[in-house]
Amino acid sequence: MLHELGIAVTAYGVLSRGLLSGSIPAERGDFRAHFPRFRSDNLARNQAPIGELQRLAADKGVTPAQLAIAWVLAKGDFLVPVLGARKRGQLEESLAALEVALSPDEVAQIEAFIPPGAVAGTRYDERQMRMLDSEK
Numbered sequence: 001m002l003h004e005l006g007i008a009v010t011a012y013g014v015l016s017r018g019l020l021s022g023s024i025p026a027e028r029g030d031f032r033a034h035f036p037r038f039r040s041d042n043l044a045r046n047q048a049p050i051g052e053l054q055r056l057a058a059d060k061g062v063t064p065a066q067l068a069i070a071w072v073l074a075k076g077d078f079l080v081p082v083l084g085a086r087k088r089g090q091l092e093e094s095l096a097a098l099e100v101a102l103s104p105d106e107v108a109q110i111e112a113f114i115p116p117g118a119v120a121g122t123r124y125d126e127r128q129m130r131m132l133d134s135e136k
Contacts, residue, residue: 003078014072014081016119019046020053021065021090036121045120049113056109062100069097071110 057067085091
């Protein structure tokens, strides 16, 4: 529908705050430890499908981060992923995803690994969640 209306979407959180690139909150002070998706049982559940993504990425000779970015790009030219690189190497890795071509079968595989509703925990804590769509 968005494509038909000529509306572009800037996709934030393509790498799930680093989770899809293999980064998990390990250091004291890592702000992600405060988000429900990164807490104990939720984190374990959310890490479970990453092994499948890593396998598919390895089969294609790319990183899981590149695979995730390529998936967003494969969904349509109206989607623009936000790349939150903090280091030059991360930016180079992300930009290399522009060269990753996914077949319709690979897109379907990725979507089967992490189907809608599979992510455990809310995006933000309860107080912050109440502020989303507060204009309603």
